[in-house]
Amino acid sequence: MRAEDLVGAWRELGREFIGGDGSVRADVPRTSQIMYTPDGFMGVVNTPAKRARVGEGSNPMSLDGLAAAERAAAAEGVVAYSGRYEVKGDIVHHVIYSSLNPNLVGTRQERRVTLSGDDLTLATLPDAKGNYFRIRWRRASKMT
Secondary structure (H helix, E strand, O other): OOHHHHOEEEEEEEEEEEOOOOOEEEOOOEEEEEEEOOOOEEEEEEEEOOOOOOOOOOOOOOOOOOOHHHHHHHHOOOEEEEEEEEEEOOEEEEEEEEEOOHHHOOOEEEEEEEEEOOEEEEEOOOOOOOOEEEEEEEEHHHOO
């Protein structure tokens, strides 16, 4: 795998938990996009599908004026981070610079990469029991 193979925008097709026993369990539907730039930067925004709107009547572009409970509802289930990436063999390393979750800042997230035409799969490395998580993506330019 080469870093330039990842360059572009990708939209999520689906995600699953894979058990060490080979079982497959679908995760909740998500609306997600991940982007890789030619100069080594990346960003991802991943949200639950069909989230309820918040702050009716307020500025729709900002969450700042909302009550804490509404801000929390807007962020629930959201994964958003950006940083740099590098590819080593079949592993992409996301080095996190900025994140909705402050605990991710400064960490390195490793994902096994499989690329087949315009379809990309990113999977966590298996845990001690062989369990892992994978997300399937398609080039955004190929989505209808």
